[in-house]
Amino acid sequence: MSDPQQTKRSPSTAMSFLVFGIAIAFLLFGVVVLEYDIHIILLIDLVFICLMSATLGYSFNDLVECMKKTLGQSMSAMIIFIFIGIIVASWIFSGTVPTLIYYGLQYLTPKFFLPLGLILCSVVSLSIGTSWGTLGTMGLAMMGIGAGMGIPAPLTAGMVISGSFFGDKMSPMSDTTNLAPAASGTTLYEHINAMWQTTIPAYIITLVLFTIIGLSYQSGDVDQSTIALFSETLAGRFVIHPVLLVPVVVLLALNLLHFPAIPGMVLGSLLAVILACVVQGTPLKEVILGLNYGYVEPTGVDLVDTLLLRGGVQGMMYTFSLSCIAISFGGVLEQVGYLHKIIEVVVSRVKSDRLMVPLVIASTTLGNVSMGEVYLSIVVNGNLYREAFQERGIRLNMLSRLLEEGGTLTQVFVPWSTSGVFIAATLGVTAGEYWKFALFNYINPLLSIVLALFGVFILYDSEHSSKKKNRGGKGIC
Secondary structure (H helix, E strand, C coil), rough: CCCCCCCCCCCHHHHHHHHHHHHHHHHHHHHHHHCHHHHHHHHHHHHHHHHHHHCCCCHHHHHHHHHHHHHCHHHHHHHHHHHHHHHHHHHHHHHHHHHHHHHHHHHCCCCCCCHHHHHHHHHHHHCCCCCCHHHHHHHHHHHHHHHCCCHHHHHHHHHHHHHHHHHHCCCCCHHHHHHHHHHHHHHHHHHHHHHHCCCCCCHHHHHHHHHHHHHHHHHCCCCCCHHHHHHHHHHHHCCCCHHHHHHHHHHHHHHHCCCCHHHHHHHHHHHHHHHHCCCCCCCHHHHHHHHHCCCCCCCCHHHHHHHHCCCCHHHHHHHHHHHHHHHHHHHHHHHHHHHHHHHHHHCCCCHHHHHHHHHHHHHHHHHHHEEEEHHHHHHHHHHHHHHHHHCCCHHHHHHHHHHHHHHHHHHHCCCHHHHHHHHHHHHCCCCCHHHHHCCCHHHHHHHHHHHHHCCCCCCCCHHCCCCCCCCCCCCCC
């Protein structure tokens, strides 16, 4: 236990900027320049932050308490990470994911490949809650089919990325969709409700643009061999039937009814386990084992194996462990007071609430650039701006919305980020090639900034809004 007589001091503004700057610089150097694993670099940074905090009078137990407090606040999101792995594995064993892809591939035509591909990637990502899973499955199929139609690979990649990250951003099963409200101090469904306001207009604009662009490629022919390869392999391994879409329908219905996320995932997984045993004929013991380790039985077709060999509790341990370290790191920064000193300087220069929108989006984007990891950027910026939003009477679900717009969506434009590296390796197209076609990923944050500058969709607490009206000041719009 800490010594009750020991005096803890707040860090000075200069020390706060110095400590934070060194920590970020070390992350940038270690991950980008040296290409070391971000887990170890972040752990070293955590040790550095703790050592600097010890000079302010914080004992080891004090610092552990700082981490425990923040981890406790984020525990629901951490548990959801595990259930994401379970539901992805169960939906593959049941044939739900293969059925989604099988039926989707049957209805693609050259004229509407881009808009239909966008919708298909969006639905898959929304259903399974992972952009990476969609990129590695439906994205690969789209790249092959697009090539057969004569559509440039960067354009197809931009469409896949737009749809994948729309679903990732909006799905209650997504890790970032759960991490953002946990980091900002709001709830999952309040967070999703806030995101619809800017996400839907941005998505409609994106859909229209891809439709217009796609019309210039309507004379191409579908690469039937790619579709046949996927379809035959999936049909040869799984029973394909509409009844296998029941878990998707049930889970989406529960999400619309604001059913708690974890019980909803449990129900969706349970339905999938039953379908895996009854429809697919898979032994229950094998399915249960797969919920932990994922689907591991290869088909012999590389593209399809990339689609299927995933999921399970162990498949989420990379994300889970990284989030634990990142949240502990953010907890010490917040509880010791480094972030408060930094935010005092930054926010004091921002007089208008409307300018808080571009500030948070730019700050979270900078976090992606400097740290190369969206989880860390979301956690750090959520802790950084939470108190400022509360003092201004702005709802915390607006902060969580901005964290997604500036963090989840912009990570794809950073070549050295984990997403940038994954996309380049999976789709074979670099960020420098696809960036201008990832329409949704920059239309959404830019639209949010423009609307905020006109006073639209700035979400105030009801009490704060009433006070502004009573004073005759400007309201929400």
